[in-house]
Amino acid sequence: MTPPAGAAVLDMAPRRDVPEAVNRQASDTLIGAPAGVDGLTALALAYLALPNLIFLFGWFRLPVALLLCAAMIYFVARVFHPWPLVWRSPHARSAVVLLIVTSCAWAAFGGGSHFMYANPDWMIRDAVLGDLINADWPVHYLSADGTQLILRSAIGFFLPSALFGKLFGLAHLDLAVYAWTSFGVLLFLLLLPLPRRLGWRLAIALLLVVLFGGMDFLGMVITTGALPIFPLRLEWWVPLSYSSLSGQLLWAPNHCLPIWIVTLLYFRHRNGSELFPVATAALPLTLIWTPFAAIGLIPFAAIATVKYLRRFPWQGVPWNSFFAVAAFSLPIGLFLLIDTEHIASAVVTAAAQPMGSVAWQPLSLKAYLLFVSCEFLFLALLLAPHVKHARTEFWVAVLVLLALPLIRFGPSNDFGLRLSAPALLILLAVSLRTLLDQDRLSSLSSLWLACLFLAIGAHTAVNELWRAATFHRSPPDYQQTLAERQGGQPATHYVGSLESSPIRPFLRPLSDRPH
Secondary structure, eight states, rough: OOOOTTTTOOOOOOOOOOOOHHHGGGGGOOOOOOOSOOOOHHHHHHHHHHHHHHHHHHOHHHHHHHHHHHHHHHHHHGGSSSSOOSOOOOOOOOHHHHHHHHHHHHHHTTTTTTTOOOTHHHHHHEEEHHHHHOOSSSSSOOTTTOOOEESSSSOOOGHHHHHHHHHHHHHHHHHHHHHHHHHHHHHHHSSSOSSSSSSHHHHHHHHHHHOOOOOOHHHHHHSSSSSSOSSSTTTTTTTTTOOOHHHHHHHHHHHHHHHHHHHHHHHHHHTTTTHHHHHHHHHHHHTTTTTHHHHHTTTHHHHHHHHHHHSSSSGGHHHHHHHHHHHHHHHHHHHTTGGGGGGGGTTTTTTSSSOOOOOOOOOOOHHHHHIIIIIIHHHHHHHHGGGGGGGHHHHHHHHHHGGGHHHHHHEHHHHHHHHHHHHHHHHOOOOOOOOOOOTTOOOOOOHHHHHHHHHHHHHHHHHHHHHHHOOOOOOOOSOOOHHHTTTSOOTTTEEEEEEEEEGGGOOOOOOOSOO
């Protein structure tokens, strides 16, 4: 199928203006952006949209839900006009099978399925999921003074499983969470710039993805002067943390999956005229999943806007989609902003608050420099001379990762944990393109040093996976509420008071039995 005028062109896709032999030679090149909009983009948007559909009709009054749903359908549908939708996968079938096996295996280590050991945070996440099943929507609680507190934070990931639980009970809820997680991981792997065909290059690329992380092992050895205890967690050796991909997936798929998917949608479409419709559809769909996805992509959206306006006329900007997105996002944004002023936040130079979290301990300049060096900076400087694609995105990612430690937000410094994920994914995508380039596999020594960096960084992910596989399996508890789990009242980053919120008239009436 011939792509329409103005559509993005796949960097190394087979072309009709070159000999067939050349196309066959390029058949195992890394996947870049599709020609226009393909079925994978459609599946990714559908995955992001489903929790929004459940949320709209579960939380808002019916007329409001219908209007917001119409706006969502409009800006998602605009993605597929005027580009033809090509459903055929560019991957070989054998490669797809390997990606499916990898996604199912990787997701099985996660705490949501409870097939293996679940990290302590899953006691809270299970409570959230249980409340979404056992309580009436919108889920709310009563504070000690009788104030109504509505659950509003990062619930999108749980909504499909919660709907399953409401319809079919709790008996197979762990399988529902596992299936939903596995599908999200599969979309993430399909969106990555991986080799298309089965072979050792694809196997190495998948291993790099699963084990991708900073050199926490080295940082801990330098700061403590001793080897860390295996397989205990490595990622908080200073009051900062940029989680490995396995760490993100095992601890917080509710945050990482939407961030992974929307970042890679941006990366695939970054040079095409379809970027604006794709971005305007994907970003608002992530809000109910996690607000950090849209915030973390602001720097990349800015450079994409500049690049787009240089290449395409203003007439190509999808203004109608922007208006639909604004109408859709405003009420959801107001919902997410309920009582956020009570969430702990500060710049790094401010005095640490009296909180038990390691994320709020004082940070010295020496600790900062050691942290950024071990986490990403050495790798970035080694890769920089060899980066041929996405150089602007690469350097913006480096600047974002350098700046994030200067701001703290949330009890575990969620800015550092969540907003680092888009930049780290850009670094991963660039690493895949650079290290697996067939012309460079046996070339410069700096690339081999980059591989050494990644090998040391793999220790963090190995610890996470080993602990999940060998520690005692912890069964889920969906009966204890979030309030009970958090000492009688949910934490401020999960709930907010509706008393003065302008969104209250648009929400469904709260039930008489708070959870």
